[in-house]
Amino acid sequence: MDTPKTVDLEQQDSSSHVSGQEEAPEPTSDGKGEVIIETRSLTKVYRDFWGRSKVRAVKALDMQVRRGEIFGLLGPNGSGKSTTIKLLLGLLFPTSGKALVFDKEATDVSKNERIGYLPEESYLYKFLNAEETLDFYGRLFNISAAERRSRTKQLIDLIGMDWAKRRQLKEYSKGMTRRIGLAQALINDPELILLDEPTTGLDPIGTREMKELIIKLRDQGKTILMCSHLLADVQDVCDRIAILHQGELKELGRVDDLLTVQDVTQIQARGLNAEAEEEIRKVIERHQGEVVSMENPTSTLEDLFHEVVGETGSSSPDSTDKEDD
Amino acid sequence: MIVDPSEFITFGDWFPAAAWSYAKIVLVLFSLGLAICYAFAVVRHGPTEAIYIISRAVTGFFSRDGVRISLRRVFALAQLAVKESLRRRVLVVFGVFVLVMLFAGWMLDVENDHPARLYLGFVLTMSNYLVLALAMFLSAFSLPNDIKDRTIYTIVTKPVRPLEMFWGRVLGFVTVGTLLLMVMGLVSGVFVYRGLHHSHQVEATSAQLDPATNLNQHSGETSRDSHHRHDFFVDEDTTAQGKTLGTTNPIVREHRHPVTLQEDGSMEIGGPQGSLQARVPIYGTLIFRNREGQEEDVGLNVGKEWTYRSYIEGNTLGAAVWTFSNISPDNFPDGLMLEMDIRVFRTSKGQIEEQIPGEIILRNPSPTTNADPARRQCMPIPFRATEFAVSEVFVELDELKFQDNSGQLKKLDLFDDLVDENGQLEVWIRCRQRAQFFGMAQADVYLKATPNSFWINFGKCYLGLWMQMVLVVLFGVFFSTFLTGIVALKATLATIVLGMFSGFLADIQTGEITGGGPLESLYRITTQQEADDQGADDVYMRVMIWASDLLPNYPEFNTVRKVAYGYDINRHILMRHAMITFGYFLVLSVMGYFVLRTREFAA
Numbered sequence: 042m043d044t045p046k047t048v049d050l051e052q053q054d055s056s057s058h059v060s061g062q063e064e065a066p067e068p069t070s071d072g073k074g075e076v077i078i079e080t081r082s083l084t085k086v087y088r089d090f091w092g093r094s095k096v097r098a099v100k101a102l103d104m105q106v107r108r109g110e111i112f113g114l115l116g117p118n119g120s121g122k123s124t125t126i127k128l129l130l131g132l133l134f135p136t137s138g139k140a141l142v143f144d145k146e147a148t149d150v151s152k153n154e155r156i157g158y159l160p161e162e163s164y165l166y167k168f169l170n171a172e173e174t175l176d177f178y179g180r181l182f183n184i185s186a187a188e189r190r191s192r193t194k195q196l197i198d199l200i201g202m203d204w205a206k207r208r209q210l211k212e213y214s215k216g217m218t219r220r221i222g223l224a225q226a227l228i229n230d231p232e233l234i235l236l237d238e239p240t241t242g243l244d245p246i247g248t249r250e251m252k253e254l255i256i257k258l259r260d261q262g263k264t265i266l267m268c269s270h271l272l273a274d275v276q277d278v279c280d281r282i283a284i285l286h287q288g289e290l291k292e293l294g295r296v297d298d299l300l301t302v303q304d305v306t307q308i309q310a311r312g313l314n315a316e317a318e319e320e321i322r323k324v325i326e327r328h329q330g331e332v333v334s335m336e337n338p339t340s341t342l343e344d345l346f347h348e349v350v351g352e353t354g355s356s357s358p359d360s361t362d363k364e365d366d
Numbered sequence: 367m368i369v370d371p372s373e374f375i376t377f378g379d380w381f382p383a384a385a386w387s388y389a390k391i392v393l394v395l396f397s398l399g400l401a402i403c404y405a406f407a408v409v410r411h412g413p414t415e416a417i418y419i420i421s422r423a424v425t426g427f428f429s430r431d432g433v434r435i436s437l438r439r440v441f442a443l444a445q446l447a448v449k450e451s452l453r454r455r456v457l458v459v460f461g462v463f464v465l466v467m468l469f470a471g472w473m474l475d476v477e478n479d480h481p482a483r484l485y486l487g488f489v490l491t492m493s494n495y496l497v498l499a500l501a502m503f504l505s506a507f508s509l510p511n512d513i514k515d516r517t518i519y520t521i522v523t524k525p526v527r528p529l530e531m532f533w534g535r536v537l538g539f540v541t542v543g544t545l546l547l548m549v550m551g552l553v554s555g556v557f558v559y560r561g562l563h564h565s566h567q568v569e570a571t572s573a574q575l576d577p578a579t580n581l582n583q584h585s586g587e588t589s590r591d592s593h594h595r596h597d598f599f600v601d602e603d604t605t606a607q608g609k610t611l612g613t614t615n616p617i618v619r620e621h622r623h624p625v626t627l628q629e630d631g632s633m634e635i636g637g638p639q640g641s642l643q644a645r646v647p648i649y650g651t652l653i654f655r656n657r658e659g660q661e662e663d664v665g666l667n668v669g670k671e672w673t674y675r676s677y678i679e680g681n682t683l684g685a686a687v688w689t690f691s692n693i694s695p696d697n698f699p700d701g702l703m704l705e706m707d708i709r710v711f712r713t714s715k716g717q718i719e720e721q722i723p724g725e726i727i728l729r730n731p732s733p734t735t736n737a738d739p740a741r742r743q744c745m746p747i748p749f750r751a752t753e754f755a756v757s758e759v760f761v762e763l764d765e766l767k768f769q770d771n772s773g774q775l776k777k778l779d780l781f782d783d784l785v786d787e788n789g790q791l792e793v794w795i796r797c798r799q800r801a802q803f804f805g806m807a808q809a810d811v812y813l814k815a816t817p818n819s820f821w822i823n824f825g826k827c828y829l830g831l832w833m834q835m836v837l838v839v840l841f842g843v844f845f846s847t848f849l850t851g852i853v854a855l856k857a858t859l860a861t862i863v864l865g866m867f868s869g870f871l872a873d874i875q876t877g878e879i880t881g882g883g884p885l886e887s888l889y890r891i892t893t894q895q896e897a898d899d900q901g902a903d904d905v906y907m908r909v910m911i912w913a914s915d916l917l918p919n920y921p922e923f924n925t926v927r928k929v930a931y932g933y934d935i936n937r938h939i940l941m942r943h944a945m946i947t948f949g950y951f952l953v954l955s956v957m958g959y960f961v962l963r964t965r966e967f968a969a
Contacts (some may be wrong), residue, residue: 087969092409130523132968150431153525164516166446168453180442181524225520 077233077264078106078129082138085124085288098124100288101138106266106281108232111259113279113296114268121288122268123161126237129266130158142233154182157231161238163222167211171202171221174210175228182229196224199254215242223251227258234258236267240274252278276300309338367707367931368674369809370922374649377938381945388949391916395953399960400424427959431527439530440537443521447538451504456542459500463550466492467557474561476593482620482641485561486824486930489554494831494924497543497550498862501835504539505842506855518967528962532955535843536836543835551828555821562642564592566623566635576601584612584627588635594618598625600633617755620932644823644934645705647812650688650793659683668711668803675805677711680722680797686806689731690813693791695781702728702761702780703814704793708751709805721750722802726759727794728766732786740770741783746796751804758814818934826940827929833947834923838862844954847961861917868914874907883907918950 083102086094099121106112114122127133128140131148140147143155165174172193179189197206200220210218219242226234239255240248255265255278269275275282276296284292292299313321322332372380400420407416470488478484509531512518521531571586581602588596600612612625614635621641626634654665657679665676665686678684693702710722725746733742744766749759766778778784785791795811797804841861845854864871873879882890883903890896923943925935 127968132519132522133966150525150527151434153523156523158520158523160516160519162516164519166450166517168449177442177446178520178524181439181521181526183436183438183525 074107074109076105077108077143078104078112078266079141079144080104080125080129080138081141083125083128083135083140084137085121085128085133086136098288099128099285102285102288102290104283104290104293106264108264109259109262110280111255111265111267111278113275113282114266114285115270115272115275115282116268116285117270119287120285122270122285123237124288125285126235126266126268130156130235154229155231156233156235157226157229159222159226159234159236159239161241163218165210165218165221165225168209170209171197171206171224174221175224178225179228184229192228192230196227199227200224216244216247219243219247223254231263233264233266236265238269238271239267240269240271248274305333367809367927367933369649369807372922373936373939374808375938377941377945380938380942384942384945392953399957423960423963426963427956431529431959431963435527435530435533439526440534443526443531443534444537444541447504447508447535448541450508451539451542454504456500456504456546459496460546460549463492463496464553467553470557471561478619480620482558482562482932483930485558487926489557490827490831490926490929493547493550493554493828494834494926497547497831497835498838500546501539501543501838502842502855502858502862504542505535505839506846506858507851508535508539509843509846510849510851510854513967522967529955529959531962532843532847532958536839536951539839539843540836543839544832547828547832547835551825555824558642562621563637565637566591566596568598568633568635569595571633584633586633588614588623596623598623598633598635600625600627602627642820643932644818644820644929645932646815646818646934646936647705647809648690648692648815649809649812650690652806652808652811653687653689654678655683655685655687657682657684659685665806666803668805675709675807675810677803677805678795678797680802680804681800685794685796686804686811688793688795688808688811690791690793692789693781693785694789697815698780698813701763704759704761705756705812705814706749706751706759706795706806707756707810708753708795709810710751710753711803711805713801713803721752722804723798724749724751724804725796725798726761727796728761728780728784729792729794730784730786731790731792732788734787737783741768741778743794744768744778744784745775748798751797820932823929823934826935827925829940830923830925830935830943833943834920836947837918837920837923837950840950840954844958844961847958848965862920864910864914865917865920868911868917868919871907871911871914883910918946 080102083099084097085099087096087098089095102121102125114125116122124133128135129142129147131150131153134148142152145152166177169177175193175196176189179192184192197203200223202217202220202224205213205217210221213221219239223239226236236255240251243251252274255267259265259278259280267275267279279296281295282293282299283290318335322335325332403423404416404420407419410416411419467489474484474488509518512521566588569587569589571584573582573584575581576583579602583602584600586598588598596614596618597616598612598614612627614623614625617640619641621638623638624636626636628634654662654676655678656662656665665678665684667673668677676686678686704726708724712722725748727743727746729743730737733739745768747759747761749757751757761780763780764777766780766784767775768778768783770776780791793811795804795806838858842854842858845857849857870879874882883906885903885906925939928935
């Protein structure tokens with residue numbers, strides 16, 4: 042990619058960090074770990090009642106997800122992201138090709154012992170409360186009663202819902218339901234977590250917390266496959282991404298490899314006066330470089346939001362989470 | 367009471383043939399299912415891949431999904447189904463039940479001569495219909511709603527086997543239905559007891575001295591309570607447990623009251639007896655003798671369309687002959703209680719209030735070669751046929767007599783003389799009035815063993831209703847695995863209707879009942895003429911009969927009539943019903959498994 046150089050005077054590593062946070066650790070995945078998910082010419086064609094092809098949702102998808110990485114599936118609406126995840130979960134059956142999870146067919150129920158799934162919408166039973174929901178899903182994993190109680194408490198604390206754990210889910214806001222959805226995806230301490238649009242419906246604080254949690258889970262050695270059409274969220278957390286469009290894989294690779302502008306150097310500095318800036322400009326020109334821009338950088342709206350709302354705004358009982366989004 | 371011939375078959379006799387039929391049907395269905403699935407798979411994947419897919423699906427059931435069932439998961443899903451049912455206001459059904467019960471007392475006919483039948487029939491039938499309706503609605507809509515709401519995603523993406531999904535829902539809805547039935551049973555029992563329990567006072571009494579015993583014989587009338595009164599009779603010669611006991615007589619509204627003569631000379635009328643009972647009939651086999659005394663399988667047809675009963679002509683050699691087994695002193699230490707539900711066909715009105723006389727003869731079916739022929743049968747025991755009511759004849763052991771060669775009457779021993787070495791006894795019934803006929807079926811005459819507890823029998827009836835409910839839940843959940851809610855409901859309702867009318871369909875097909883299918887009916891309605899081609903609906907009728915044969919015969923499970931008429935539900939019937947229910951459970955579970963296994967929930 043051939044674009045002009047810019048000068049920012051504050052060093053920033055754009056490859057793997059969450060806005061406003063300290064520098065995140067380097068991703069553990071170097072593309073050589075155990076293959077957790079593999080698709081081989083995976084194709085899904087939706088047919089009508091008479092068997093006629095209607096929509097080719099996924100076309101000959103070849104991809105691998107390795108242990109310990111956060112893998113992002115990107116694409117516009119209708120690109121096949123959710124269909125791919127559903128094929129991996131066994132909610133849909135491939136028209137052709139293979140979908141393997143932990144080296145087992147995606148339709149093998151036993152593989153579900155090791156995975157957690159957060160659906161696009163939190164499809165939970167509204168007549169249960171948070172504790173009952175987690176207890177119910179824990180029983181589906183054959184977890185003993187004592188361990189279920191322990192994990193339920195831990196997860197409710199993790200998602201910050203202790204104050205509402207006895208209320209039925211039908212009284213929850215969308216953000217609250219999303220958190221419970223995430224908790225049920227983690228009830229079995231899975232090795233692989235599939236997240237379908239995980240930040241949908243969350244406010245900026247909730248979004249940041251979700252992204253922090255995803256990175257934390259990766260650091261614990263878990264593998265995460267997430268799909269989203271919110272590019273900034275994917276860029277902040279994913280190690281590798283695949284871009285789908287109209288069911289086809291268009292791009293696949295590490296985020297930093299794909300996004301790094303090779304021929305531009307960015308420097309950020311503080312406390313320079315006009316003479317210093319002019320001198321720097323001359324140094325660059327002397328070395329046959331081109332000054333693309335030299336200006337004060339702008340912060341992001343997200344940073345401003347966090348600065349205004351504050352760190353404790355997302356977990357208090359008086360937060361906007363109690364009201365409908 | 368009408369008794370289906372299948373009730374005479376013991377479980378041990380029924381099971382082998384039934385199991386063989388079941389195995390054949392399952393094999394045919396399995397092969398048909400495999401063939402259909404293979405055909406679909408061939409179209410989509412080609413013949414070789416299709417074999418692989420089918421074999422993997424079948425072996426997967428036996429090696430993986432079918433054996434790694436977790437009861438914890440099943441119970442978790444069952445508990446979810448119970449909670450869902452409560453959320454869907456299942457208790458409204460119970461509210462309706464209580465409401466109807468509260469006002470039922472105003473609606474039921476208080477002048478009915480058979481109040482026990484009325485009350486029992488009412489409460490048991492209402493419980494039955496309400497629970498079946500509840501089971502249908504709960505089971506048909508649950509899974510389709512989950513699929514529509516996509517809450518099924520969070521279940522299917524857990525290590526939940528399709529069989530666990532199926533069983534969890536079945537268990538949950540059966541639990542809800544069971545709890546409801548138990549409560550309904552309790553309420554019904556209280557309703558029946560309170561409705562039938564009543565007391566009388568002595569309103570008029572008189573005494574007459576018996577010169578033979580020098581003791582008084584009291585008679586009198588009770589007060590009119592619960593819309594009836596009784597006449598009673600107390601003989602001071604009759605005592606039991608230190609008390610002088612009598613009884614009201616005759617039976618009024620299916621019951622009597624014991625009457626006790628107090629020391630001060632007053633009478634005390636006890637509570638009603640006999641209205642709530644569970645007779646244990648011992649049935650025999652039946653053959654007929656025509657007017658010339660020759661043996662025939664059926665008796666005379668007096669022109670009635672319904673041929674459940676055959677008739678014997680009065681004052682001829684015509685007789686109905688029952689053969690009873692296991693007649694021993696252990697089983698009948700005090701004598702034989704014979705109960706008879708005989709119909710009378712009059713060719714002349716005669717004295718319409720008078721009952722028609724008949725006679726009973728006990729006979730040895732196969733005496734030993736050196737036995738005295740004169741001791742082969744007893745003197746006739748007279749009785750009078752009580753139409754539309756069960757009449758009782760108690761044969762006391764020391765009252766049996768025979769007439770020897772010299773014409774003298776001598777005593778007979780029931781077990782030594784009249785019961786053969788196989789423990790069998792013949793009971794001959796004849797009509798003694800010329801030009802009148804007795805009508806009888808196999809179940810109309812029986813020996814009465816020690817009755818069982820009515821309340822246990824009441825509970826057994828609810829067990830039968832429970833098995834009906836289980837069947838409805840099984841079909842409802844099965845249909846819901848591949849149909850939408852409302853269509854699954856209709857399909858479940860269709861299985862009930864077809865099951866109830868399977869006998870009717872068979873009678874139409876065999877020509878027992880005149881009629882046809884929809885095409886013939888349409889022709890008749892439009893042309894007002896009989897159809898020339900009776901076979902227009904042949905294919906349709908065959909399919910309907912085949913389908914109804916595969917479905918459970920729901921009326922068979924309904925033992926309300928037995929309880930209402932005061933007959934015990936024997937264990938053979940219950941065991942047969944339980945085995946049938948289990949058979950459907952197995953088949954529907956496997957079918958439900960394969961449907962869920964091959965279903966794309968996100969499609």
